[in-house]
Amino acid sequence: MHSSSSNLLQALLTNPDFIAWSNGDRPEDDVKWNKWAGDDLEKQETIAIAREVLESFQVAGPNMTDEHVTSKVSQALNTAKRIESEQNSRSISPFRRLNFTVWNVAATLVTLLGLALAIFGIYKNGHFKLDLKNNVSKIDDADTFTEVTNQDQAVKYVRLSDGSAIVLHKNSSIRFPKQFSGPVREVFLTGDAFFEITKNPEQPFFVYANELVAKVHGTSFSIKAGQSDSKVIVAVKTGKVSVFSKNDLKADQYKKDKALQALVLTPNQQATLERSQFKLSRLALSSPILLNIPIENQDFTFSETPVKDVFEALEKAYGIHIDFNRETLAQCSITATLGDEPLENKLKWICTILEAEYAVREDKITIKGNPCNNYSPEP
Structure with missing residues (x-):
């Protein structure tokens, strides 16, 4: 299956809004999803496949048995396999260029769904909710x-x-x-x-x-x-x-x-x-170190610290390059406790001390300032 098509199918199959619409619970969303697909053949094909897979995985309610889950999983797998077979048998298809092979991704998804339902008893416990947001792929505007x-x-x-x-x-x-x-x-x-x-x-x-x-x-x-x-x-x-x-x-x-x-x-x-x-x-805990990265044990306390050392500490902690004129700021030093403030707040305070300016671009920060011969007192 083409990677973009696989991602699209997975996103649809795990999107609460799409599932509700596919199940007929939100007919008012017809315009929304038709507009989303538009004239894009890949999106149209993926919606059709996702709806068919979801239809085969309809559940009976809070009292369903594990056997019923297993049956639904098998039914969904057969649906995915049939879709693939039908696509492979097409002699001429406007979707042929999508390189769609549904079986692997659809089979994996519905198997995981079935295992999750069987292991955790979500439906039997009566508190499965599609409207609770979670960290699954969702169909959202790329501009958002x-x-x-x-x-x-x-x-x-x-x-x-x-x-x-x-x-x-x-x-x-x-x-x-x-x-x-x-x-x-x-x-x-x-x-x-x-x-x-x-x-x-x-x-x-x-x-x-x-x-x-x-x-x-x-x-x-x-x-x-x-x-x-x-x-x-x-x-x-x-x-x-x-x-x-x-x-x-x-x-x-x-x-x-x-x-x-x-x-x-x-x-x-x-x-x-x-x-x-x-x-x-x-x-x-004796310390909050979990990931063993520098920022976890850095308290950002500086006492008459040369500015180059301050910037090097920030670079190491945040994984970002700081570009500044070493000759111009060579005599500058910092005395401050910057604590757990986000990086930009730290930069604002440092630049206030140095009477400098900063700009953030992707993975680089640029500092522009004037020479100095002393450091500012601790706030």
Whole structure:
């Protein structure tokens, strides 16, 4: 299956809005999905396939048995296989250029769905909800959301529109809106990352990482959430973080209430979610180091520190290059405690001390300032 088609199919099959529309629950969304597909043959074909696979996986309700789940999985697999067979038998098809091979991806998806239902008894427990947001691929306008992946760097700096900073570990990705709007800020993590969140109690910040949801107002913490890991772990460096399972019966309440609730973590505390059981536990730590990256044990306290050393510390911690004129700023030094503020807040304070300016472009920060012969006192 062509990679873009596979991603598109997976996104549709895990999109709550699409599933509801496909099941006939939202006829008012006909215009929305027809407009989304437009004249794009790939999208039209993928919608048709996704609807047929979902139709074959209709469930009977909260009292369904494991045998019924198994039957539905088998039915969905047969549907996927038949679709592939029909496509292969077409002599002339406008979709032939899509290189669509449905079997592998569709079989994998419905098998995982079946296993999840059988193992966790979601339907039998009567609290399966399609409207709870989670960290699955979703169909969104590319102009609205951004996804950043760190494939080869030890750490990679990611800036959010509210000024929050994310230090993304190697082989990890983060998905987030280009601009935060509405009552909450939400991002979706796959892998490991360190967060420094801009304080805003009126607009809580949510991180969705596998089955775990972390809710914060403004603080710094690490999350370890590899796709194949059996656990999701959160370690708090500063501030407070509230964590809960997305399967929690009170998940919607935790989201809507602006106050921190659920399991609250304070500095040097760690929470672990056992993914197979949705079980959360809390542990006290001697230090908040979880990912073994520099920023976790850096307190950003400087005393008459040459500015080049300050910038080198920031480069190492955030995985971003800082370009400045070493000759011009050679005599400058910094005395300050910058703490857990996001990188841009640190830059603003440093540039205020140096009477300089900064600009952030992709993976580089440029500092422009005038010579100085002394340092500013600690604030």
